[in-house]
Amino acid sequence: xxxxxxxxxxxxxxxxxxxxxxxxxxxxxxxxxxxxxGYRAVTIEAIAxxxxxxxxxxxxxxxxxxxxxxxxxxVRTATVVPLPNEGSLRADLYIxxxxxxxxxxxxxxxxxxxxxxxxQFDPAFGEEFRxxxxxxxxxxxxxxxxxxxxxxxxxxxxxxxxxxxxIYGPMWYRLLNRHAPLDEAFAHQLSDFVLSATQPxxxxx
Amino acid sequence: xxxxxxxxxxxxxxxxxxxxxxxxxxxxxxxxxxxxxGYRAVTIEAIAxxxxxxxxxxxxxxxxxxxxxxxxxxVRTATVVPLPNEGSLRADLYIxxxxxxxxxxxxxxxxxxxxxxxxQFDPAFGEEFRxxxxxxxxxxxxxxxxxxxxxxxxxxxxxxxxxxxxIYGPMWYRLLNRHAPLDEAFAHQLSDFVLSATQPxxxxx
Amino acid sequence: xxxxxxxxxxxxxxxxxxxxxxxxxxxxxxxxxxxxxGYRAVTIEAIAxxxxxxxxxxxxxxxxxxxxxxxxxxVRTATVVPLPNEGSLRADLYIxxxxxxxxxxxxxxxxxxxxxxxxQFDPAFGEEFRxxxxxxxxxxxxxxxxxxxxxxxxxxxxxxxxxxxxIYGPMWYRLLNRHAPLDEAFAHQLSDFVLSATQPxxxxx
Amino acid sequence: xxxxxxxxxxxxxxxxxxxxxxxxxxxxxxxxxxxxxGYRAVTIEAIAxxxxxxxxxxxxxxxxxxxxxxxxxxVRTATVVPLPNEGSLRADLYIxxxxxxxxxxxxxxxxxxxxxxxxQFDPAFGEEFRxxxxxxxxxxxxxxxxxxxxxxxxxxxxxxxxxxxxIYGPMWYRLLNRHAPLDEAFAHQLSDFVLSATQPxxxxx
DNA sequence: GACTAACCGAGACGGTACGTCCCGTCTTAAG
DNA sequence: CTTAAGACGGGACGTACCGTCTCGGTTAGTC
Numbered sequence: 031x032x033x034x035x036x037x038x039x040x041x042x043x044x045x046x047x048x049x050x051x052x053x054x055x056x057x058x059x060x061x062x063x064x065x066x067x068g069y070r071a072v073t074i075e076a077i078a079x080x081x082x083x084x085x086x087x088x089x090x091x092x093x094x095x096x097x098x099x100x101x102x103x104x105v106r107t108a109t110v111v112p113l114p115n116e117g118s119l120r121a122d123l124y125i126x127x128x129x130x131x132x133x134x135x136x137x138x139x140x141x142x143x144x145x146x147x148x149x150q151f152d153p154a155f156g157e158e159f160r161x162x163x164x165x166x167x168x169x170x171x172x173x174x175x176x177x178x179x180x181x182x183x184x185x186x187x188x189x190x191x192x193x194x195x196x197i198y199g200p201m202w203y204r205l206l207n208r209h210a211p212l213d214e215a216f217a218h219q220l221s222d223f224v225l226s227a228t229q230p231x232x233x234x235x
Numbered sequence: 236x237x238x239x240x241x242x243x244x245x246x247x248x249x250x251x252x253x254x255x256x257x258x259x260x261x262x263x264x265x266x267x268x269x270x271x272x273g274y275r276a277v278t279i280e281a282i283a284x285x286x287x288x289x290x291x292x293x294x295x296x297x298x299x300x301x302x303x304x305x306x307x308x309x310v311r312t313a314t315v316v317p318l319p320n321e322g323s324l325r326a327d328l329y330i331x332x333x334x335x336x337x338x339x340x341x342x343x344x345x346x347x348x349x350x351x352x353x354x355q356f357d358p359a360f361g362e363e364f365r366x367x368x369x370x371x372x373x374x375x376x377x378x379x380x381x382x383x384x385x386x387x388x389x390x391x392x393x394x395x396x397x398x399x400x401x402i403y404g405p406m407w408y409r410l411l412n413r414h415a416p417l418d419e420a421f422a423h424q425l426s427d428f429v430l431s432a433t434q435p436x437x438x439x440x
Numbered sequence: 441x442x443x444x445x446x447x448x449x450x451x452x453x454x455x456x457x458x459x460x461x462x463x464x465x466x467x468x469x470x471x472x473x474x475x476x477x478g479y480r481a482v483t484i485e486a487i488a489x490x491x492x493x494x495x496x497x498x499x500x501x502x503x504x505x506x507x508x509x510x511x512x513x514x515v516r517t518a519t520v521v522p523l524p525n526e527g528s529l530r531a532d533l534y535i536x537x538x539x540x541x542x543x544x545x546x547x548x549x550x551x552x553x554x555x556x557x558x559x560q561f562d563p564a565f566g567e568e569f570r571x572x573x574x575x576x577x578x579x580x581x582x583x584x585x586x587x588x589x590x591x592x593x594x595x596x597x598x599x600x601x602x603x604x605x606x607i608y609g610p611m612w613y614r615l616l617n618r619h620a621p622l623d624e625a626f627a628h629q630l631s632d633f634v635l636s637a638t639q640p641x642x643x644x645x
Numbered sequence: 646x647x648x649x650x651x652x653x654x655x656x657x658x659x660x661x662x663x664x665x666x667x668x669x670x671x672x673x674x675x676x677x678x679x680x681x682x683g684y685r686a687v688t689i690e691a692i693a694x695x696x697x698x699x700x701x702x703x704x705x706x707x708x709x710x711x712x713x714x715x716x717x718x719x720v721r722t723a724t725v726v727p728l729p730n731e732g733s734l735r736a737d738l739y740i741x742x743x744x745x746x747x748x749x750x751x752x753x754x755x756x757x758x759x760x761x762x763x764x765q766f767d768p769a770f771g772e773e774f775r776x777x778x779x780x781x782x783x784x785x786x787x788x789x790x791x792x793x794x795x796x797x798x799x800x801x802x803x804x805x806x807x808x809x810x811x812i813y814g815p816m817w818y819r820l821l822n823r824h825a826p827l828d829e830a831f832a833h834q835l836s837d838f839v840l841s842a843t844q845p846x847x848x849x850x
Numbered sequence: 851g852a853c854t855a856a857c858c859g860a861g862a863c864g865g866t867a868c869g870t871c872c873c874g875t876c877t878t879a880a881g
Numbered sequence: 882c883t884t885a886a887g888a889c890g891g892g893a894c895g896t897a898c899c900g901t902c903t904c905g906g907t908t909a910g911t912c
Contacts, residue, residue, distance in 0.1 A: 049858070049908095070356060073898060084859045089900070146411060147355035150348045151275060156413065164412060191415065192424055199405030206351060206407070207369055208361065210396070219397055227432030252878075254889070280867060289890045294869070459884080480766060483872060494885045499874070556821060557765035560758045561685060566823065574822055601825065602834055609815030616761060616817070617779055618771065620806070629807055637842030662904075664863070690893060699864045704895070 055081040056088055057102040064099060065137060069144035072099060096148040096155045100162060103141055111170045119178035120225055126174060127197070127217035130167075134205055134212055143206055168194050184228055196224050253296055260286040261293055262307040269304060270342060274349035277304060301353040301360045305367060308346055316375040324383030325430055331379060332402070332422035335372075339410055339417055348411055373399050389433055401429050465491040466498055467512040474509065475547060479554035482509060506558040506565045510572060513551055521580040529588030530635055536584060537607070537627035540577075544615055544622055553616055578604050594638055606634050663706055670696035671703055672717040679714060680752060684759035687714060711763040711770045715777060718756055726785040734793030735840055741789060742812070742832035745782075749820055749827055758821055783809050799843055811839050 059080035063072050074095050078085045092098045112129035114122045134142060145163070149156035171194050178184040200220055204210050264285035268277050279300055283290045297303045317334035319327045339347060350368070354361035376399050383389040405425055409415050469490035473482050484505055488495045502508045522539035524532045544552060555573070559566035581604050588594040610630055614620050674695035678687050689710055693700045707713045727744035729737045749757060760778070764771035786809050793799040815835055819825050 052858075074900085075898060078860090082859075084857095084861080085900080086860095086902085087858065090857085143355045147352035150352035150411065160412060160414060164414070168414075189424070192428075195405045195408055195415070196401070196428060199408035200400045201404070202411070203400055203404035203407050206355065206411070207365060209365060209369070209373075210400070219394070223397075223401060223432050227428050252888090254877085257889075278867060279869085283890090287890075289888095289892090290869080291871090291891090292889065295888075462884085484874085485872065488885090488887095492885075494887080495874080496876085496886095497884070553765045557762035560762035560821065570822060570824060574824070578824075599834070602838075605815045605818055605825070606811070606838060609818035610810045611814070612821070613810060613814035613817045616765065616821070617775060619775060619779070619783075620810070629804070633807070633811060633842050637838050662862090664903090667863075688893060689895085693864090697864075699862095699866095700895080701865090701897090702863065705862075 049087075052081070052083050052087055053091070056083055056091075056098060057106050059083075060095075060098050060102040061106055064102070064141060069099070069141065094148075094152060094155055096145060096152060097158060099141065100145055100155075100159060103138075103145070104162065107138075111167055113170050113173065115177070119174065119181065119183040120221060122174050122177070123197075123221040123225065124217055126171065127201070127221055128214055130201065131212040131214075131217055134201075139205060139212075146202070146206065168198065171197060183225075188228060193224060193228065196227075197221075254292075257286070257288050257292055258296070261288055261296075261303065262311050264288075265300075265303050265307040266311055269307070269346060274304070274346065299353075299357055299360055301350060301357060302363060304346070305350055305360075305364060308350070309367060312343075316372055318375050318378065320382070324379065324386065324388040325426060327379050327382070328402075328426040328430065329422055331376065332406070332426055333419055335406065336417040336419075336422055339406075344410060344417075351407070351411065373403065376402060388430075393433060398429060398433065401432075402426075459497075462491070462493050462497055463501070466493055466501075466508060467516050469493075470505075470508050470512040471516055474512070474551060479509070479551065504558075504562060504565055506555060506562060507568060509551070510555055510565075510569060513555070514572065517548075521577055523580050523583065525587070529584065529591065529593040530631060532584050532587070533607075533631040533635065534627055536581065537611070537631055538624055540611065541622040541624075541627055544611075549615060549622075556612070556616065578608065581607060593635075598638060603634060603638065606637075607631075664702075667696070667698050667702055668706070671698055671706075671713065672721050674698075675710075675713050675717040676721055679717070679756060684714070684756065709763075709767055709770055711760060711767060712773060714756070715760055715770075715774060718760070719777060722753075726782055728785050728788065730792070734789065734796065734798040735836060737789050737792070738812075738836040738840065739832055741786065742816070742836055743829055745816065746827040746829075746832055749816075754820060754827075761817070761821065783813065786812060798840075803843060808839060808843065811842075812836075 056077055059077045060072060063076055063080060072095055074085055074088055077083075077095070077098065078088055088098065092101070112126050114125040114129070116122050116125060133139075142163075145159055149159045168191075172190050175184060175188065175190045175193055179186050179188065197220065200216075201212065204212050204216070210216070261282055264282045265277060268281055268285060277300055279290055279293055282288075282300070282303065283293055293303065297306070317331050319330040319334070321327050321330060338344075347368075350364055354364045373396075377395050380389060380393065380395045380398055384391050384393065402425065405421075406417065409417050409421065415421070466487055469487045470482060473486055473490060482505055484495055484498055487493075487505070487508065488498055498508065502511070522536050524535040524539070526532050526535060543549075552573075555569055559569045578601075582600050585594060585598065585600045585603055589596050589598065607630065610626075611622065614622050614626065620626070671692055674692045675687060678691055678695060687710055689700055689703055692698075692710070692713065693703055703713065707716070727741050729740040729744070731737050731740060748754075757778075760774055764774045783806075787805050790799060790803065790805045790808055794801050794803065812835065815831075816827065819827050819831065825831070
């Protein structure tokens with residue numbers, strides 16, 4: 031983020047000569063603590079100590095520990111957003127969900143839950159979390175639905191943002207509330223349900 | 236809580252009863268701070284100071300500040316769960332949602348968001364939150380659906396728990412993620428969508 | 441102290457019907473904690489718990505934990521004040537000192553040190569400690585000197601209080617300051633020194 | 646303390662130097678509380694509040710409040726150890742005692758009593774108190790006696806440590822036990838008594 | 851090649867809140 | 882109507898982190 035300006039004008043070269051080594055050490059330390067001791071144990075002081083870095087260095091580049099964790103999580107782990115293309119919306123949606131669920135079922139789920147929780151207390155981080163994390167996933171899902179429209183599997187005037195809410199809402203609800211698992215059955219139910227409510231023939235039949 | 240055993244043998248009520256005065260002062264103080272300064276300002280020390288109570292007294296009866304806030308919130312505020320009965324599932328569902336949304340749009344929404352966030356960090360509180368708060372609301376919604384089945388508006392073999400997820404999921408998602416409002420339009424969209432996916436086939440057959 | 445009134449008039453029988461059992465249990469508990477964990481671990485709460493007694497019961501009969509310890513120490517342990525009678529002041533003094541030193545060398549020394557320390561912080565206890573403990577020992581020593589005067593080993597106009605200070609002062613100094621031991625050598629040095637400064641023939645010779 | 650190594654290799658002065666400002670503020674605050682409210686009112690929290698300093702800063706540099714008070718007392722107050730040189734041991738000793746007594750008769754006496762009391766409960770502090778405070782005074786007195794030996798007023802083989810005990814013992818005893826005052830009369834009695842017991846035999850032979 | 855400005859590690863700093871320990875008083879129920 | 886049991890308001894403890902700051906030292910252009 032702070033580097034995105036460097037390849038543009040580059041008229042003030044002495045500014046922000048960050049140490050890439052320290053940068054990576056910080057992200058790695060955050061991940062290590064996260065995996066070994068959980069989000070609660072992640073503190074700026076612990077990260078600094080583990081990374082062999084001054085606290086100032088962390089504060090220089092990130093506004094909060096949640097932001098560090100978010101970057102560590104998105105950059106250092108290969109948490110790619112799935113974008114299946116199986117030929118049918120039903121199949122794509124199911125695979126998208128089952129892939130997402132599988133990722134969330136392991137430690138990743140706990141990290142994501144912690145980040146969403148942190149977002150409730152820290153509005154600035156909330157905004158960043160939405161932009162960086164949530165929206166990327168919403169757009170992938172939107173892309174799936176758009177393909178469905180192109181194939182005629184979905185009405186062209188469907189409210190895609192709303193459909194995305196109908197998919198991600200129940201997923202997050204189960205993730206955060208833990209009253210029921212994010213399993214294959216749920217992936218089937220959820221994709222079937224949303225498609226059954228949106229199939230063009232049924233809706234206007 | 237400690238009185239629930241009294242109708243049995245009454246041989247071990249040696250548990251000293253709590254001071255009702257202190258109890259209420261604590262809940263009120265928690266609410267006051269919550270409303271005036273937000274959840275972040277709620278600390279055990281602040282509650283104790285405002286309630287004119289020793290910290291130990293709070294720790295004696297509640298395991299965490301989240302638990303105090305939950306009790307203050309559920310007991311002292313009239314946050315009744317809506318249970319409309321308008322004659323049709325569609326109307327009941329819409330009114331249920333619009334009533335819920337209206338409550339969540341004011342400060343209550345922030346409290347609820349904070350509690351859900353806290354539940355992510357504190358498993359014990361998470362369990363209590365689910366049982367005390369979430370489940371009560373799930374059951375009310377389930378009751379609505381059951382009436383719909385009785386009226387023939389819903390298939391008798393509908394998976395009600397899943398339907399509840401499809402209603403509460405998107406609501407919580409918007410509440411926590413704040414990418415879109417919990418307004419009347421969403422109440423309409425959501426109730427219509429769920430009903431359109433669940434209308435008994437023989438009605439449209 | 442509070443019993444000293446009971447065998448006098450006894451016209452108000454229902455007042456102060458202290459439980460002798462509780463009384464002894466408290467003293468014993470104080471001693472037990474003292475010996476097993478040291479003076480620092482002696483608290484009213486610990487005594488009450490160990491004695492199976494309410495805290496109120498302790499506060500009813502003693503003003504402070506130091507007072508409890510003092511009574512436990514003087515009443516329940518057989519810490520008799522030595523009063524040797526060997527026929528000469530020199531012998532009596534040495535035996536008195538060596539006996540006292542021997543007692544102070546074991547745990548008793550620590551208790552006595554703690555009580556003297558407590559007396560510095562709590563003036564009321566300080567007074568009681570002086571009257572109950574210190575003065576009894578000063579009087580014993582004074583008695584020794586008086587016998588010395590009768591035998592002609594000491595001038596009749598000797599300032600006995602001052603002589604007592606010259607004996608007990610160095611003893612307490614070593615006890616509290618711990619820079620040198622309270623051993624037999626010191627008992628000899630001390631008694632010899634005081635006698636050499638007070639022998640009638642040398643002084644006026 | 647951390648500067649004492651600087652004249653050597655200067656390769657490991659990585660210990661961050663303490664803030665002299667905070668250091669002095671803490672000592673001053675301790676003294677202020679001590680003089681205005683007594684030793685009992687001296688708490689780490691009170692010192693921190695009065696000095697405008699975090700509690701951690703105090704704990705970083707001192708192990709206990711007694712240590713803070715000791716440093717405040719020895720460094721910030723001009724409690725010089727008297728070292729008279731009047732030409733005779735008798736005069737020097739009397740002036741030494743009367744000067745010491747005068748200092749102990751005011752608030753200083755209470756501080757010193759409190760420190761000695763604290764030393765009974767806290768062995769580590771006891772050691773520091775002995776080394777820092779007690780020993781400095783013992784050495785001054787020893788110096789007096791050594792001059793007496795040089796002048797021929799004292800036998801060359803006198804046990805000076807024992808003589809110091811015979812002077813300081815009674816002083817401390819009266820200071821702590823408060824059964825009699827530290828007045829000029831006692832200064833005379835004490836110095837006379839010790840000298841009368843130690844006069845070289847060949848002088849009176 | 852020396853200068854110099856920024857970064858860097860280390861961690862001290864003022865500060866807030868934590869959860870615990872005891873204090874001395876007060877309340878309850880049980881005998 | 883006195884107990885034991887322990888809850889109560891309160892004060893201080895020593896700890897954990899916060900976010901800011903102050904040090905030397907290191908390093909990377911620029912002069």
